[in-house]
Amino acid sequence: MTLKKPMTWQSIQAEVLRRISEREWRAGDLIPGEVELADEFGCARATVNRALRQLAEAGLLDRRRKGGTRVTLHPVRKATLDIPITRLEVEQRGAQHSYKLLSSEIAVPPQDLQIEMDLQPDREILHLIALHLADNQPFMYEDRWVNSDTIPEVLDIDFTVENANEWLVQNALLTNGNISFFAANANWEVAEALNIEPGSAIFTILRKTWRAKKSITWVRLCYAPGFQMDTQI
Amino acid sequence: MTLKKPMTWQSIQAEVLRRISEREWRAGDLIPGEVELADEFGCARATVNRALRQLAEAGLLDRRRKGGTRVTLHPVRKATLDIPITRLEVEQRGAQHSYKLLSSEIAVPPQDLQIEMDLQPDREILHLIALHLADNQPFMYEDRWVNSDTIPEVLDIDFTVENANEWLVQNALLTNGNISFFAANANWEVAEALNIEPGSAIFTILRKTWRAKKSITWVRLCYAPGFQMDTQI
DNA sequence: GAGTGGTCTAGACCACTGT
DNA sequence: CAGTGGTCTAGACCACTCC
Numbered sequence: 001m002t003l004k005k006p007m008t009w010q011s012i013q014a015e016v017l018r019r020i021s022e023r024e025w026r027a028g029d030l031i032p033g034e035v036e037l038a039d040e041f042g043c044a045r046a047t048v049n050r051a052l053r054q055l056a057e058a059g060l061l062d063r064r065r066k067g068g069t070r071v072t073l074h075p076v077r078k079a080t081l082d083i084p085i086t087r088l089e090v091e092q093r094g095a096q097h098s099y100k101l102l103s104s105e106i107a108v109p110p111q112d113l114q115i116e117m118d119l120q121p122d123r124e125i126l127h128l129i130a131l132h133l134a135d136n137q138p139f140m141y142e143d144r145w146v147n148s149d150t151i152p153e154v155l156d157i158d159f160t161v162e163n164a165n166e167w168l169v170q171n172a173l174l175t176n177g178n179i180s181f182f183a184a185n186a187n188w189e190v191a192e193a194l195n196i197e198p199g200s201a202i203f204t205i206l207r208k209t210w211r212a213k214k215s216i217t218w219v220r221l222c223y224a225p226g227f228q229m230d231t232q233i
Numbered sequence: 234m235t236l237k238k239p240m241t242w243q244s245i246q247a248e249v250l251r252r253i254s255e256r257e258w259r260a261g262d263l264i265p266g267e268v269e270l271a272d273e274f275g276c277a278r279a280t281v282n283r284a285l286r287q288l289a290e291a292g293l294l295d296r297r298r299k300g301g302t303r304v305t306l307h308p309v310r311k312a313t314l315d316i317p318i319t320r321l322e323v324e325q326r327g328a329q330h331s332y333k334l335l336s337s338e339i340a341v342p343p344q345d346l347q348i349e350m351d352l353q354p355d356r357e358i359l360h361l362i363a364l365h366l367a368d369n370q371p372f373m374y375e376d377r378w379v380n381s382d383t384i385p386e387v388l389d390i391d392f393t394v395e396n397a398n399e400w401l402v403q404n405a406l407l408t409n410g411n412i413s414f415f416a417a418n419a420n421w422e423v424a425e426a427l428n429i430e431p432g433s434a435i436f437t438i439l440r441k442t443w444r445a446k447k448s449i450t451w452v453r454l455c456y457a458p459g460f461q462m463d464t465q466i
Numbered sequence: 467g468a469g470t471g472g473t474c475t476a477g478a479c480c481a482c483t484g485t
Numbered sequence: 486c487a488g489t490g491g492t493c494t495a496g497a498c499c500a501c502t503c504c
Contacts, residue, residue: 008492021406021444033470044494049471059315065501066470075402076315079412082292083310083466169308173254174466179312182461183416183434201416201434209466211254228415233316233407233442241473266489277475282490298482299489 007043012051015041020060020071027075030068031061081231083179085166086132086140086221095134099163102193103129109145109218116208117147117215126154128164131193137224138194144219151216165219172216177209181229186222194224203227240276245284248274253293253304264294264302314464316412318399319365319373319454328367332396335426336362342378342451349441350380350448359387361397364426370457371427377452384449398452405449410442414462419455427457436460 019025031037034052038045052069055061059076063069090097106124109117119125126146132139144164146154151172159167184204191198205221252258264270267285271278285302288294292309296302323330339357342350352358359379365372377397379387384405392400417437424431438454 017406027403035470044496045471046473046495047493049473050492053472063471064503065472066468066503067501068470074318074321076317076321077402078313078315080311080313083312085307088307088309170260173250175250177466178463179466180461180463181414181436183436183456183458185418185432185434199418199432201418203414203416223416225416228413230411230413233410233412268489277477278490279476279492280474282492283473286491296490297484298491299484299487300482301489 007041007047009047009050009054012037012041012043012048013055016051016055017060025071027071027073029071031071033068077233079231079233081229085169086142087163087166090132090134090139093134095139096136097139098133098136100131100133101128101160102131103127104159106148113145113218117145117218118213119147119149119215123149125149128159130159130164132163132165138196139224140227141190141193141222142219143222144217146217147215150211150214168217173211174209174216175211177207180206182206184222190222194222196225200225203229240274240280242280242283242287245270245274245276245281246288249284249288250293258304260304260308261306262304264304266301310466312464312466314462318402319375320396320399323365323367323372326367328372329369330372331366331369333364333366334361334393335364336360337392339381346378346451350378350451351446352380352382352448356382358382361392363392363397365396365398371429372457373460374423374426374455375452376455377450379450380448383444383447401450406444407442407449408444410440413439415439417455423455427455429458433458436462 025031032040034045034048037048041048052061052063056063059078060072061069062072084092087097105127107127108114108122108124109119109127114121114123125148128142128144128146130142130144132142142165146164146168148154153171157167182204184202186194186196186198186200186202188198190202191200202225203223207221208218209216258264265273267278267281270281274281285294285296289296292311293305294302295305317325320330338360340360341347341355341357342352342360347354347356358381361375361377361379363375363377365375375398379397379401381387386404390400415437417435419427419429419431419433419435421431423435424433435458436456439452440454441451442449
C-alpha cells in the first residue's frame with residue numbers, strides 16, 4: 001500500500017530549501033517548472049506556486065515568466081522590523097511610558113524640508129518637539145513637522161496631552177514612507193533633553209510619510225544611549 | 234448590459250484599505266467574513282483570502298478562525314530591510330569595494346559569546362577582524378567569530394583573499410538569525426581602523442546566525458560615520 | 467510564437483476557537 | 486459544536502518574455 005503524505009505548501013517549501021542548502025540546486029541554477037514539481041510532489045500547481053512565490057519574496061529565488069525559476073545568485077536577506085508606536089515600544093520593555101511636549105509652534109520649516117515635504121514656499125506648518133520617557137527616564141527625543149495641509153484636524157489637537165506619534169498612527173493612515181537609520185553624536189539640544197553628555201552616540205531614525213503623494217509628517221527620533229533595535233531574519 | 238470588471242486580489246486589497254482609511258471600518262471593528270466579501274465583490278473566496286491574508290501579514294488586520302477578521306487596533310508598521318553582502322552594499326553606492334584582513338586567529342571567545350554560540354567550554358574557534366573599503370576609504374570594520382564546528386570547511390579558506398561575509402552567504406545557508414542595531418561611540422581600536430576620532434558615533438550591527446540550532450557566526454559590523462541604512466514602508 | 471509563472475474559480479475538507 | 490479562516494484541487498485563462 002502507499003502512504004498518502006499530506007502535501008502542504010510548507011512541506012514543499014522545506015524540501016526546496018533542503019535542495020538549495022544541500023547544493024542539489026546551486027546558486028544560479030534553473031529549477032524545474034511548477035508543473036513538473038507539482039507532478040513530482042503529487043499536488044496541485046497552485047500549492048507549488050504558493051511555496052515558491054514566498055521563497056521568491058524572501059529573496060531566495062528569482063522567478064520570471066517564460067524564463068523559469070532560478071536560485072538567487074546573491075541571496076539578499078530580508079529582515080522585517082516592526083515599527084511600533086513609541087508607547088508600546090516602551091511598555092514592551094517593561095517600563096511605564098510618559099510623554100512631555102517641549103515645544104509647539106507654527107512655523108516655516110527649513111528649505112530642504114520644504115522641498116522634501118513638497119510644501120508651497122514659506123508655508124507655515126506645525127512643528128512639535130517632545131520627549132518620551134520610560135519610568136521617568138528620558139527615552140527618546142522627537143522632533144516633528146506635521147503637514148497641516150494634508151491633515152488639517154491636527155491643528156485642533158492639544159498635543160500637551162495627546163502624543164503626536166500615537167495620534168497620527170491612529171488618525172492619519174499612511175500609504176507609504178521611508179525610513180533611515182544612522183548614528184549621530186548628540187548635539188547640545190538633544191543632550192540636554194535626554195540628560196546625557198553632548199557627543200554621546202545617538203541612534204537616530206528619520207522617517208517621512210505620505211498618503212497618496214501628499215506628505216503627512218517628517219520626524220527625527222533620537223534614542224537615549226543604550227537603546228537597540230532588534231529583529232529576526 | 235453589465236460591465237464585467239476584472240477583480241484582482243490587488244483591487245480588493247485597495248478597496249479594503251480605502252474602507253479602513255476612510256473609517257468605514259474602524260480600528261477594532263469586525264469586518265465581514267470572506268464568503269460575504271467574495272459575494273459582494275463577485276469573486277471567489279480564495280481571491281478575498283489572498284487580499285486579506287497579505288494585509289494581515291502587513292499588520293493591518295487581525296485574523297482568527299471562528300473569531301473573524303478585525304482591523305488592528307495599534308497597527309504595527311513593518312518595514313522590510315535588505316541585508317545585502319557588503320561588497321554589493323558598497324557597489325550600490327557607486328563605489329569600488331575592497332577588503333583587507335586585519336587579523337585571523339584560532340581562539341577561545343569571551344564567556345558570554347561561548348554561551349550565545351552554544352560552544353563547548355574553552356572550545357577554540359575562528360576569529361577574524363577585517364576592514365571593508367569603498368574607493369579606498371574605510372567603510373566598515375568587521376569583527377567576526379565563526380563556529381568551525383558547524384562549518385568545518387571554513388578552516389581551509391584563505392580569508393586574506395576571500396571575504397568572510399561573502400563566503401559565508403554563499404556557503405553556509407542559514408535558517409535563522411537575529412540582528413540588533415544600535416549606536417556606539419568609537420573605541421580606540423575601531424577609530425584607528427576606520428581612521429576617525431575616537432568617540433565618533435558609530436552605527437553598529439550585531440548579527441548572530443544559526444542553521445538548525447547550530448550557531449554559524451557572530452559578527453559585529455561598525456560602519457564609518459556618514460553611513461545610513463534606508464528602507465521603505 | 468510558445469512556454470513559463472501569475473492569477474482566478476468553484477468546490478471541498480480541515481483546524482482552530484469562541485460561545 | 487458550529488462558524489470562521491487556512492489550505493488544497495483541478496482546471497482555466499492571461500501576461501510577460503525569451504527565442
